[in-house]
Amino acid sequence: MPLPRRLSRELAAHDGEAVRIAGHLEEYRALGGVAFALVRDGSGTTQVTLKKGATDPAMFAALEGLARESVVEVEGTVARSERSRRGVELLPSRLTVVTPAEVPLPLGVVDKVGADLDTRLNHRVLDLRKPAVRAVFELRTAVLAGFRRAFLDRGFLEVETPKILRQGAEGGSTLFSVDYFGTRAYLAQSPQLYKQMLIGAGFERVFEIAPVFRAEPSDTVRHLTEIGMLDAEVGYVDDPEELRGLLEGIVADTVAASRADLERRGNPLAARLPEAKTPFPRVPFARAEAWLGRPGAGRDLSTEEERAVAERAERELGSPWFFLTDFPSAIKAQTFYARRQEADPSLTYYFDLYGGTLEIASGGLREHRVDRLRANMERAGVSPAAFEGYLEAFRFGMPPHGGWGLGIDRLVQALAGLPNIREARLFPRDRYRLDP
Numbered sequence: 001m002p003l004p005r006r007l008s009r010e011l012a013a014h015d016g017e018a019v020r021i022a023g024h025l026e027e028y029r030a031l032g033g034v035a036f037a038l039v040r041d042g043s044g045t046t047q048v049t050l051k052k053g054a055t056d057p058a059m060f061a062a063l064e065g066l067a068r069e070s071v072v073e074v075e076g077t078v079a080r081s082e083r084s085r086r087g088v089e090l091l092p093s094r095l096t097v098v099t100p101a102e103v104p105l106p107l108g109v110v111d112k113v114g115a116d117l118d119t120r121l122n123h124r125v126l127d128l129r130k131p132a133v134r135a136v137f138e139l140r141t142a143v144l145a146g147f148r149r150a151f152l153d154r155g156f157l158e159v160e161t162p163k164i165l166r167q168g169a170e171g172g173s174t175l176f177s178v179d180y181f182g183t184r185a186y187l188a189q190s191p192q193l194y195k196q197m198l199i200g201a202g203f204e205r206v207f208e209i210a211p212v213f214r215a216e217p218s219d220t221v222r223h224l225t226e227i228g229m230l231d232a233e234v235g236y237v238d239d240p241e242e243l244r245g246l247l248e249g250i251v252a253d254t255v256a257a258s259r260a261d262l263e264r265r266g267n268p269l270a271a272r273l274p275e276a277k278t279p280f281p282r283v284p285f286a287r288a289e290a291w292l293g294r295p296g297a298g299r300d301l302s303t304e305e306e307r308a309v310a311e312r313a314e315r316e317l318g319s320p321w322f323f324l325t326d327f328p329s330a331i332k333a334q335t336f337y338a339r340r341q342e343a344d345p346s347l348t349y350y351f352d353l354y355g356g357t358l359e360i361a362s363g364g365l366r367e368h369r370v371d372r373l374r375a376n377m378e379r380a381g382v383s384p385a386a387f388e389g390y391l392e393a394f395r396f397g398m399p400p401h402g403g404w405g406l407g408i409d410r411l412v413q414a415l416a417g418l419p420n421i422r423e424a425r426l427f428p429r430d431r432y433r434l435d436p
């Protein structure tokens with residue numbers, strides 16, 4: 001019977017026991033009579049201590065000749081040790097080299113000098129072995145679990161909508177086309193039309209966590225071409241405040257649950273997460289334009305303007321989270337599903353949610369009356385005939401509804417304080433990157 005495999009983080013509870021560990025050989029250092037091998041697994045690093053006279057000399061020789069990052073298995077006895085980081089060390093009785101690593105490593109895992117992001121992403125598997133990089137994906141896991149819990153607690157159904165479509169929803173210029181058995185199809189930019197159709201199906205509240213695709217040629221620190229999107233749609237809402245209340249509650253619960261989860265794991269990002277205290281401030285778009293000194297310009301914010309507005313909001317309103325509300329209809333003309341305000345049709349019921357200096361989510365009430373929806377499409381230069389399947393959902397009884405789309409990569413970027421969105425995805429896709 002092989003000994004049970006233990007993770008590094010579990011060893012302190014097994015003092016004096018014979019165990020087996022396995023992981024990547026991070027480092028081997030021989031200092032006269034003793035030598036130390038650091039073995040890293042998914043939970044941390046274990047110090048294996050070899051002692052001349054006590055340890056089989058063949059083990060010193062095997063480790064001496066072994067490349068860093070090889071996978072090894074070590075059996076031995078756990079012993080208390082003041083000097084090791086975890087307070088315990090492993091006194092080895094048996095070493096197996098499972099798979100040796102090649103030399104040289106294209107990217108060091110424990111090097112003090114940081115590599116540039118391109119090199120890191122080119123050799124992402126090695127990059128992901130760094131505990132600080134792995135920590136981001138523990139955060140991402142916590143965020144996704146937190147969202148699922150928050151949605152399920154509020155009575156949402158989790159749905160999965162098609163990603164291969166005949167038509168896009170968010171403007172033609174960012175569509176990727178694919179050859180679909182000789183006809184042209186597109187990769188979904190958003191579950192937008194389908195989540196609305198499910199409200200027509202009487203599902204009341206739906207959410208989806210799935211990738212979407214945007215042929216986004218801009219090469220920035222906040223744009224990707226494959227994005228993790230969290231979409232939600234809610235039926236029988238007539239007031240955008242109800243939507244904003246739901247969204248901020250879900251975000252606040254998710255941030256709190258993520259912080260608790262990371263604290264349990266001892267993940268240092270726990271201390272970084274910005275406080276998400278509800279209600280988040282509301283900033284009407286017109287007020288943001290006044291801050292920028294361009295009232296009534298009627299165009300969307302540039303990246304620099306977004307940042308300026310976010311900094312001003314944080315300074316004046318004391319929150320890194322805030323809603324930019326009441327987007328002008330002129331800006332949302334292409335967003336044909338956006339509903340105009342009854343009292344002032346020059347404004348929509350649309351809003352963005354900011355976290356840090358990033359736009360994290362965008363949403364609002366949708367147009368649920370089919371004649372007005374068709375008119376919006378025509379104004380946007382979109383042919384209603386091409387959207388018959390979508391429009392059918394509106395022809396046989398559609399409740400008033402609304403929802404939002406939240407960029408998970410942007411949210412993780414904001415929560416972890418990452419300078420570049422690419423660091424928030426395992427294997428990011430952008431204008432120039434298709435590998436690995």
Ligand code: 4AD
Nearest residue numbers: 190192216223224360361362363403404405407410
């Ligand atoms: O603002 P967007 O395009 O809105 C929609 O997709 C609507 N269907 C949402 C709705 O329900 N009305 O995208 C939503 C969010 C943005 O706020 C941003 O966080 C993220 O998705 N996002 C991107 N993130 C990274 N790279 C890109 N190219 C992104 N495009 C959008």
